Amino acid sequence: MDDETVERVRAIICSIPPGSVLAYGDVAARAGLRSARQVGRLLSEDGHDLPWHRVLRASGTPAPHIAHEQLARLRAEGVLAKDGRVPMREYRWAD
């Protein structure tokens, strides 16, 4: 993991507009990473100052330990989850 790549990931996550979301894999792809786990690891370690709540799994289900907080924050931005799951088809950020 070069610092340059880390910066790219951080930049991408920061640029996600409120009301939109991205999957870990999407962020990874845009940042040039080969594995989505890298993104998750980054957030767990160095993502405390980023809008991490706009990043979730490809299926629209957030990670278990943060699920409650995540859905609450998204709900505050207008992202409505259906039974703990966000409909990516509608909220997925495409620029």
Add this chain to the structure above:
DNA sequence: ACTATGACAAGGT
């Protein structure tokens, strides 16, 4: 060097 673990994903059943 090897194994286990983790904010994951894709493909098969």
Add this chain to the structure above:
DNA sequence: GACCTTGCCATAG
């Protein structure tokens, strides 16, 4: 849709 198996890659022991 749900569930299981593989692949993935950095870190920790």
